[in-house]
Amino acid sequence: MEEHPFQEVSLDYFLDAFQAKFDWDLREYIPQWLHERGVPKLLVRNFHTRRIQTEDSEKRFVHFKVWNPTGVDAIVSLEAWESARKKIIDQHYLIEAGCAREVNYYLMQPSSDFLRVRLNTNLSQNLPGEYENAMESCNLSRLDAGRFDCDASLFYPSENEIIVDDEDEGFKVIKRKSFFFTRKREGYQRHIFSPTSWSPVFDDNINSYGEFVRGFHCKGAGGKQADVEWNARIPRSGTYEMYIYVGMFLNDWVQPLHRYTFYHDGLAESIALNINGLSAGVKSVIYYVGKEPIELWTTPFNSRGGWVAAGIFQLTEGNVKLVLHDDGLKNNEVLMADVVKWVRVE
Numbered sequence: 001m002e003e004h005p006f007q008e009v010s011l012d013y014f015l016d017a018f019q020a021k022f023d024w025d026l027r028e029y030i031p032q033w034l035h036e037r038g039v040p041k042l043l044v045r046n047f048h049t050r051r052i053q054t055e056d057s058e059k060r061f062v063h064f065k066v067w068n069p070t071g072v073d074a075i076v077s078l079e080a081w082e083s084a085r086k087k088i089i090d091q092h093y094l095i096e097a098g099c100a101r102e103v104n105y106y107l108m109q110p111s112s113d114f115l116r117v118r119l120n121t122n123l124s125q126n127l128p129g130e131y132e133n134a135m136e137s138c139n140l141s142r143l144d145a146g147r148f149d150c151d152a153s154l155f156y157p158s159e160n161e162i163i164v165d166d167e168d169e170g171f172k173v174i175k176r177k178s179f180f181f182t183r184k185r186e187g188y189q190r191h192i193f194s195p196t197s198w199s200p201v202f203d204d205n206i207n208s209y210g211e212f213v214r215g216f217h218c219k220g221a222g223g224k225q226a227d228v229e230w231n232a233r234i235p236r237s238g239t240y241e242m243y244i245y246v247g248m249f250l251n252d253w254v255q256p257l258h259r260y261t262f263y264h265d266g267l268a269e270s271i272a273l274n275i276n277g278l279s280a281g282v283k284s285v286i287y288y289v290g291k292e293p294i295e296l297w298t299t300p301f302n303s304r305g306g307w308v309a310a311g312i313f314q315l316t317e318g319n320v321k322l323v324l325h326d327d328g329l330k331n332n333e334v335l336m337a338d339v340v341k342w343v344r345v346e
Helices: 011-022 027-035
Strands: 043-053 058-067 074-081 087-095 100-108 116-120 130-132 146-149 161-165 171-175 199-202 216-219 226-234 238-247 258-264 267-273 285-289 292-296 305-315 318-324 335-337 339-344
Touching (some): 074 100, 087 100, 226 339, 258 305
Antiparallel strands (some): 043 058, 100 146, 171 226, 216 335, 238 305, 258 267, 267 285
């Protein structure tokens, strides 16, 4: 654009210049872009960075797995910044239709202490399309750099887990003083705001759960009180640990004490979650058995959210329900509802 402002150039000239700049030949993708239809959607797992000490120096190691279950090829980009404006890595990977790939990449330690690493899914149905820094760590089978084949079964849900996300049918908004529930299929709004009714939101600055849409529901002050609930069916009796996924707000909104009731086997057990305490290292979950509270220590978050263990329960086969109560909110308070899972431990 700097060499030929407001001028036409041939396609071959543009492709040659693009390849010289980004080391990426687009010619093999031109027929696909012209003749194929559809936009891919991708499942991303284990995107994280870690420091690795080599013989010569310390390096940053980046790892992620991507599965493209659609019939359209996708391109993901690994990007890194040494400072707010200095981009040092812009690496691209082809994720073919129906294929799963595992990527390892080494970054040299930058001179600045600040390093931002992002995985961009580019033209895809993912919301948001970017994954920032560490999402989750994992055990790695290899540490050599490159793009490798990956088993798609690694992306399948575990047989011992029951997950209910805010996009699933088991998630409902319950209006007070009413026998009806509502479930609006509205589009997700970008960025946090303070809606007066439960609304779906996604925000690049908050780690939230989701396969293709990583969003959550939130509600602020000013509207009618309304609870939300997650309904699930326990397939077999046993001991289960329940987890609640929460995100940390990075703006001026305050997350009040989140009060839940867990209904199972004819019981109604109370759980209180202090989300603000998760970053301070305080006792964050109070689980009430009858009238005697059990205070659970939760590992403090070192990022912007994650799973919180909310108690171990003996559950029989059948339906269970977790309800998040709206007890009224102050002007700067926001409730958050994302996903709940039950993991069978024995």
